[in-house]
Amino acid sequence: MDKKISRVLKRLENKSNYEEKNFDRIPHDERMLAITKDTGIFYNTILRMQKPKRILEIGTSTGYSSLWFADAVLGLKTEILTIEQSQKKIDMATRNFKSAGVSKIIQIKQGNAKDVLNQMLKEFRKNKSRKYFDFVFIDADKEEYGFYFEASLKMLKRGGIIAADNIIYPKRFQTYIKKYMDYVYAKKNIQTSIIPIGNGQQISIKIK
Ligand SMILES: C[S@@+](CC[C@H](N)C(=O)[O-])C[C@H]1O[C@@H](n2cnc3c(N)ncnc32)[C@H](O)[C@@H]1O
Numbered sequence: 104m105d106k107k108i109s110r111v112l113k114r115l116e117n118k119s120n121y122e123e124k125n126f127d128r129i130p131h132d133e134r135m136l137a138i139t140k141d142t143g144i145f146y147n148t149i150l151r152m153q154k155p156k157r158i159l160e161i162g163t164s165t166g167y168s169s170l171w172f173a174d175a176v177l178g179l180k181t182e183i184l185t186i187e188q189s190q191k192k193i194d195m196a197t198r199n200f201k202s203a204g205v206s207k208i209i210q211i212k213q214g215n216a217k218d219v220l221n222q223m224l225k226e227f228r229k230n231k232s233r234k235y236f237d238f239v240f241i242d243a244d245k246e247e248y249g250f251y252f253e254a255s256l257k258m259l260k261r262g263g264i265i266a267a268d269n270i271i272y273p274k275r276f277q278t279y280i281k282k283y284m285d286y287v288y289a290k291k292n293i294q295t296s297i298i299p300i301g302n303g304q305q306i307s308i309k310i311k
Pocket residue numbers: 135136137138161162163164165166167168169186187188189192214215216217242243244
């Protein structure tokens with residue numbers, strides 16, 4: 104593991120542990136809401152096996168998950184795009200990427216994820232030499248997981264992976280997650296598994 108990235112991840116893990124114990128005291132726009140450390144290790148392992156050229160993340164926050172992705176692809180010339188709407192979180196993520204030495208491989212796209220994805224889809228369709236994604240990670244507003252999945256699937260190469268966090272916990276999202284999972288399971292061109300790591304991961308592979 105890269106030393107600089109590891110140092111930033113450790114600092115963010117301490118912050119995340121503090122957040123867990125003092126959740127109600129932390130202002131909403133300052134919460135990290137990060138994936139757990141074991142989730143980070145899990146995706147780092149998947150990405151080391153997959154060796155993706157392009158990664159898309161929906162929901163950057165302070166960049167904790169992006170840093171796990173970056174560590175897995177160092178030296179592979181992989182491009183990581185990550186979408187976030189909050190300026191405060193973008194500022195924190197930018198600082199974290201700089202301290203970890205990965206600013207060059209991670210690009211933050213600011214805006215509402217739906218608008219950003221619609222714009223990306225427009226450009227994707229116009230461009231003849233289309234740049235597909237190999238790996239997509241969904242971790243923003245749960246109400247829109249279905250839209251994020253559908254939009255990402257169009258830009259995902261065959262054999263590519265779409266993953267999502269919070270499939271099992273917290274329970275307050277269960278109505279949205281159930282609707283999302285019903286939609287995912289009904290799709291014919293993908294194969295899906297749920298893995299009980301962290302808050303519950305969903306991994307889908309595009310098979311056609
Ligand atoms: C659960 S956090 C992401 C955590 C991050 N993936 C990590 O593990 O470090 C969700 C983030 O998505 C952002 N977000 C929520 N809804 C969004 C939207 N519609 N468009 C863009 N960003 C959004 C929030 O501001 C928040 O920072």
